[in-house]
Amino acid sequence: MYDTAKIMAGIIIFLSLITFPVWYNVVGGKAAYIPDLKIVTQEKQCVESTGYMRTNHMQLLNEWRNTVVREGNRVYVASNGKKYDMNLSRTCLKCHLNKADFCDKCHNYVEVTPTCFNCHVVPEERNS
């Protein structure tokens, strides 16, 4: 093989440049940052388990949306048998009434901009 040293050096320089944002955040201590969510509700349990909601709330909401709008069915039976009204503004935001401190913090962190609240109304935010 010819010019091994030059090629290896080139690869190392390339990799270090491309991973620079990662290193920069690790050194700056930003990598360990996770958003600090405020849960203001007294309720012990969401419609499903916390872990499920954390990873799958978007799929669940999508499912709710399709069931309500397209099938006209508004009752959600949770895995524990409890029934919920499939309603973003009423059911979800009843507990998570601090959208800015709950929804937005994570969404900003992972840079996703769901369009839910372009139409769905956030009841007046209350802080407690």
Added chain:
Amino acid sequence: MKTDRRGFLKIGGIGILGFAARPLMDVLLKGDLVEASPEADALTGKRWAMAVNVNKCKEGCRDCIAACHSVHNVPDLGNPKDEVKWIWTEPYKKVFPEQEQEFSTRGNKPVVVLCNHCDNPPCVRVCPTKATFKRRDGIVMMDYHRCIGCRFCMAACPYGSRSLNWRDPRPFIKKINPDFPTRMRGVVEKCDFCGERIAKGLIPACVEACKEKALVFGNLKDSGAEVREVLRASHTIRRRPELGTGPQIYYLV
């Protein structure tokens, strides 16, 4: 150990298959966490329709319009070009162009009009995204999540029952009803026969608001329903039935 090309490809292939295992397992072993049950008073076997008694309708009264537009967050843009309307009035001769009589005094009298929730809705046929669709109970519904604002439905609707949001409607809603979503710029909206109220066992807001009882709402499949009585008792006309759309708003004139 010396790896030849064949060996390398074998290991690589098995490795790639390994990556596919996790998503495959997710698909095959997916739990039924999300499920829905029909409500006790599910709407199967129903056909919603409305009868409008034009003679009972008091001139100048806008109760039904006000009720509908406030419940559904319909914006008041104050400009007839941008206007968004779910239920509104139109002069008799425009509502029933084929029924105009030369010496009738009706010609310019306002008649309440709304989406006809047709049996054979042309808007549904032309919608490329299936954002507008007909429910089993006859309600022609809008799925605002899917609407791309192409306005094919507006072109197809012979009754002008659909409006496009040319502007963001939120600033133009006087008092927002948090129970109903507002719409956003670029989607078409229309009367949905108060699908969200029917689901709770309530009659449409316009019918409830009418003090003169000029609007009658009910299930056409139920022979004892008030709307069926109205249809039995008097002669009714529909808007442009010759088009074959099968409008389900019946007018007593």
